[in-house]
Amino acid sequence: MIETAGVGAAQDLEIAEICARFGNDRHRMLDILLDVQEARRWISPASMDAIAAAVGLTRIAVEGVASFYSFLSLAPKGRVTIRLCDDIVDRFAGLDAVVAAFAEELGIAPGETSADGAFSLEYTPCIGMCDQVPAAMINEVVAVRLTKARAREIAQRLKAGIAPGEAVLPGFAELGVQERVRAQVENNIRQAGEVLLGPVMQDRGLQAAMAMEPGAIIDAVEASGLRGCGGAGFTTGRKWRFAAGTQADRRIVICNADEGEPGTFKDRVMLTERADLVFEGMTIAARAVGALEGIVYLRGEYRYLLDHLHAVLEERRARGVLGQGFDIRIQLGAGAYVCGEEGALISSCEGLPGEPKTRPPFPVTRGYLGFPTVVNNVETFAHVARLLDQGPGWFHAMGTERSHGTKLFSVSGDCERPGVYELPYGQKVRDLLALAGAEHAAAVQVGGPSGTMIGRDSFDRCLSFDDLATGGAIIVFSSQRNILEIVDYYMSFFVHESCGYCTPCRVGNVFLKKAIEKFRKGQASDEDITYLKELSGTIIETSRCGLGMTSPNPVLSSLENFPLVYAALTRPSKDGVKATFDIQSAIDGARGIAKRRSYIFDKDFSK
Amino acid sequence: MTGESFVFHIDGVAVTAKPGQTIMEAADAAGIYIPRLCDVEGLRHQGGCRVCTVKADGRSVSACTQPAAPDLKVENDTPARNRVRRDLVEMLFHEGNHLCPICEKSGNCELQAMAYRLEMTVATRFPYLEPCRELDASHPDIALDTNRCISCGRCIRASQDVDGKGVFGYVGRGIHRRVAVNGADLAHTDAAVTDHAMSAAVCPVGCIIRKDEGFRVPIGSRHFDHGLIGHEIEEKRE
Numbered sequence: 040m041i042e043t044a045g046v047g048a049a050q051d052l053e054i055a056e057i058c059a060r061f062g063n064d065r066h067r068m069l070d071i072l073l074d075v076q077e078a079r080r081w082i083s084p085a086s087m088d089a090i091a092a093a094v095g096l097t098r099i100a101v102e103g104v105a106s107f108y109s110f111l112s113l114a115p116k117g118r119v120t121i122r123l124c125d126d127i128v129d130r131f132a133g134l135d136a137v138v139a140a141f142a143e144e145l146g147i148a149p150g151e152t153s154a155d156g157a158f159s160l161e162y163t164p165c166i167g168m169c170d171q172v173p174a175a176m177i178n179e180v181v182a183v184r185l186t187k188a189r190a191r192e193i194a195q196r197l198k199a200g201i202a203p204g205e206a207v208l209p210g211f212a213e214l215g216v217q218e219r220v221r222a223q224v225e226n227n228i229r230q231a232g233e234v235l236l237g238p239v240m241q242d243r244g245l246q247a248a249m250a251m252e253p254g255a256i257i258d259a260v261e262a263s264g265l266r267g268c269g270g271a272g273f274t275t276g277r278k279w280r281f282a283a284g285t286q287a288d289r290r291i292v293i294c295n296a297d298e299g300e301p302g303t304f305k306d307r308v309m310l311t312e313r314a315d316l317v318f319e320g321m322t323i324a325a326r327a328v329g330a331l332e333g334i335v336y337l338r339g340e341y342r343y344l345l346d347h348l349h350a351v352l353e354e355r356r357a358r359g360v361l362g363q364g365f366d367i368r369i370q371l372g373a374g375a376y377v378c379g380e381e382g383a384l385i386s387s388c389e390g391l392p393g394e395p396k397t398r399p400p401f402p403v404t405r406g407y408l409g410f411p412t413v414v415n416n417v418e419t420f421a422h423v424a425r426l427l428d429q430g431p432g433w434f435h436a437m438g439t440e441r442s443h444g445t446k447l448f449s450v451s452g453d454c455e456r457p458g459v460y461e462l463p464y465g466q467k468v469r470d471l472l473a474l475a476g477a478e479h480a481a482a483v484q485v486g487g488p489s490g491t492m493i494g495r496d497s498f499d500r501c502l503s504f505d506d507l508a509t510g511g512a513i514i515v516f517s518s519q520r521n522i523l524e525i526v527d528y529y530m531s532f533f534v535h536e537s538c539g540y541c542t543p544c545r546v547g548n549v550f551l552k553k554a555i556e557k558f559r560k561g562q563a564s565d566e567d568i569t570y571l572k573e574l575s576g577t578i579i580e581t582s583r584c585g586l587g588m589t590s591p592n593p594v595l596s597s598l599e600n601f602p603l604v605y606a607a608l609t610r611p612s613k614d615g616v617k618a619t620f621d622i623q624s625a626i627d628g629a630r631g632i633a634k635r636r637s638y639i640f641d642k643d644f645s646k
Numbered sequence: 647m648t649g650e651s652f653v654f655h656i657d658g659v660a661v662t663a664k665p666g667q668t669i670m671e672a673a674d675a676a677g678i679y680i681p682r683l684c685d686v687e688g689l690r691h692q693g694g695c696r697v698c699t700v701k702a703d704g705r706s707v708s709a710c711t712q713p714a715a716p717d718l719k720v721e722n723d724t725p726a727r728n729r730v731r732r733d734l735v736e737m738l739f740h741e742g743n744h745l746c747p748i749c750e751k752s753g754n755c756e757l758q759a760m761a762y763r764l765e766m767t768v769a770t771r772f773p774y775l776e777p778c779r780e781l782d783a784s785h786p787d788i789a790l791d792t793n794r795c796i797s798c799g800r801c802i803r804a805s806q807d808v809d810g811k812g813v814f815g816y817v818g819r820g821i822h823r824r825v826a827v828n829g830a831d832l833a834h835t836d837a838a839v840t841d842h843a844m845s846a847a848v849c850p851v852g853c854i855i856r857k858d859e860g861f862r863v864p865i866g867s868r869h870f871d872h873g874l875i876g877h878e879i880e881e882k883r884e
């Protein structure tokens with residue numbers, strides 16, 4: 040390394056100080072880079088050299104991390120960055136007009152930074168505000184229910200030099216930490232259930248757990264039938280038993296608050312209203328498996344919750360229910376859906392790019408820094424605290440034969456009452472739609488893009504692990520919506536979020552998206568349907584992690600449940616010429632060179 | 647590794663493995679070739695190309711990372727497995743720019759050889775992504791053309807683990823992920839042509855090119871002109 044020396048030594052003091060704040064520990068790389076991003080508005084080559092020197096890594100290793108996360112930038116960003124959610128739900132709610140208003144006021148298009156370095160305008164996938172769209176992040180401040188007029192107003196205030204918080208909510212500065220959270224974002228709790236969103240008694244589950252042997256806690260969690268709420272539905276008690284049973288000096292409990300699946304926002308509500316319960320569940324898990332360290336992996340989009348969560352942790356420490364052996368730190372993410380996958384999440388906590396890990400070994404035997412690690416969803420931990428208070432039998436009695444207790448559903452899209460619903464497992468889709476005022480739904484995306492798209496003939500199916508398993512996202516589409524536009528958007532989401540580690544997901548999803556575009560342009564033939572299925576099959580079969588294994592689901596489930604949509608857009612190939620082959624554009628170049636029209640293909644010589 | 651060796655089956659053939667061995671390691675020792683691109687002897691496993699995907703007791707796994715287990719039934723050389731592998735190899739061809747007739751690696755190239763082995767003969771259905779990445783010819787002895795890169799990461803692991811240098815690394819995410827060097831360009835790294843990472847055995851394709859070797863061995867007398875990729879392993883079989 041030749042080129043590091045000498046570059047702005049004075050300037051690098053700030054970087055050295057940031058690195059020192061995290062003990063010059065390479066495992067805290069993400070924290071370091073987030074702070075450098077905030078201080079400098081980008082991660083410059085000189086900054087990367089300085090960080091590399093401080094933590095003892097190569098510059099390319101630092102660049103590998105810095106270039107992975109959407110919220111870190113290798114080019115200078117504006118002092119204020121406006122990130123608009125461009126999910127299909129926001130588009131259907133009028134995103135275009137909002138973008139136009141920001142673009143006009145700030146004089147920049149999405150993807151650009153203003154010449155004076157004041158503003159950047161960007162698109163970002165779902166920020167977890169699907170029940171109050173269109174939504175945006177303005178630095179870390181969240182702005183919801185945007186309209187053209189509101190966007191204009193906010194942009195004008197920002198241009199006048201008003202800070203993002205005040206620009207979005209006048210009076211913001213006077214609000215307390217918790218008030219700010221609730222002022223920015225609505226909870227929209229539409230149905231409180233018995234377990235989570237109804238009344239809960241503070242610390243009761245933990246008190247019960249403190250009186251139990253660790254093994255007995257695991258027995259109780261297993262007996263309750265609780266299964267993970269993050270999507271995969273693994274039996275929580277069994278997961279803990281594996282971690283507890285592995286010989287190790289250290290064990291770690293991680294709460295997965297990455298909530299990146301578009302259409303999911305129930306963890307946001309839990310962290311707002313039941314943060315204490317979630318931390319209580321983590322503390323119980325720590326006792327059960329013998330962990331002293333806890334990490335909450337909070338998605339970067341939920342940065343607005345950070346001060347509030349720190350305050351709740353602080354209050355728990357003051358109360359003596361945290362920090363007596365076991366303590367929790369919050370690891371902020373930086374814009375990467377794949378970091379919700381538990382291996383990628385652990386990589387990210389370790390200061391690496393958010394790439395899934397090779398399995399086996401599984402996190403319960405070798406996870407964070409090689410130690411046995413339990414990763415559970417936010418909601419799962421909250422259930423744990425409640426079932427220890429009320430007893431596993433109480434929990435087990437709710438729900439269905441293989442899905443016990445209640446589940447939080449995040450309902451968004453074309454419905455009258457978008458928001459969070461806590462219901463026992465086993466409800467019919469139709470019943471949830473009725474509660475949400477979505478009786479006229481034509482299509483429902485159950486479980487987000489990685490889940491299943493169903494039509495009216497499937498609305499009697501049940502929301503449980505036996506039938507329609509879901510992490511809780513229910514996205515409603517009316518008959519006005521174009522199914523293929525939705526599928527196309529979801530494929531662009533997966534292309535954007537693939538980590539790129541393995542061939543099928545990195546490359547195959549790009550091809551799948553291109554194939555859907557072909558259908559949308561009316562250029563597809565019957566063979567393209569076979570192509571979609573075969574390509575999807577290869578991606579699912581060979582992908583390295585759950586992202587690639589589920590990314591073709593929008594295509595496959597729409598093909599299965601809305602075959603007519605595809606049939607209407609395919610046309611038989613004429614004369615064996617591929618429908619995609621457009622002779623007019625193919626001969627355009629030749630026309631230019633010959634400076635005349637084609638005698639064969641341009642029939643009309645008069646124009 | 648300690649412990650008793652055990653037996654499992656690949657396409658009906660009994661294979662002996664030691665605890666800790668991957669399916670691929672055990673297969674290699676038994677003279678059964680499982681196609682691969684990112685895995686190479688002497689370097690840590692990556693499990694990224696997925697060309698080695700096999701079915702083990704009905705589950706798809708990458709043979710280069712999956713531990714062998716007693717009584718496992720592995721499906722390897724079947725039309726279904728090879729069709730999926732062909733898809734993956736085609737994806738790699740279409741992700742980069744591959745013009746074999748003008749490529750220095752032709753005949754020694756593992757991607758090309760894999761296409762032959764998997765009988766990639768009919769026209770592919772995939773679109774071309776046609777990347778346009780700058781050629782790095784800054785180094786006096788080595789040129790780097792990542793337009794042909796298949797992201798196998800072999801150069802990264804070789805430089806880091808064998809040479810102890812870390813000349814290469816991945817940057818970016820998803821389809822934009824690519825191999826980059828530890829400096830402004832290759833000349834501004836501590837890369838040397840004598841590094842293991844720069845040797846012909848490391849980069850499976852024609853990305854890392856040693857400058858004075860061009861076409862020294864004529865096309866027709868090159869490595870894979872003498873046999874299909876994997877034949878050395880298959881010849882070990884009794």
Ligand SMILES: Cc1cc2nc3c(=O)[nH]c(=O)nc-3n(C[C@H](O)[C@H](O)[C@H](O)COP(=O)(O)O)c2cc1C
Nearest residue numbers: 267268269295297298299379380381415416419585
């Ligand atoms: C691409 C991908 C994204 C995921 N995102 C999340 C997430 O945001 N939150 C979550 O709890 N689990 C997510 N998961 C599931 C986790 O890998 C893991 O199974 C879960 O956190 C375990 O917790 P649970 O058993 O309590 O559900 C994701 C999985 C994949 C493959």
Ligand code: SF4
Nearest residue numbers: 538539540544584587
């Ligand atoms: S499936 Fe996709 S996200 Fe998962 S490891 Fe492969 S490239 Fe990364």
Ligand code: SF4
Nearest residue numbers: 744745746749755852
């Ligand atoms: S790298 Fe291999 S496949 Fe690519 S052009 Fe060269 S010889 Fe052909």
Ligand code: SF4
Nearest residue numbers: 795796798799801849
């Ligand atoms: S440059 Fe060669 S060795 Fe390195 S990742 Fe690319 S293909 Fe593999």
Ligand code: FES
Nearest residue numbers: 124126165168169
């Ligand atoms: S916030 Fe836009 S879809 Fe979730």
Ligand code: FES
Nearest residue numbers: 693695696698710
């Ligand atoms: S050889 Fe196993 S994934 Fe590449």
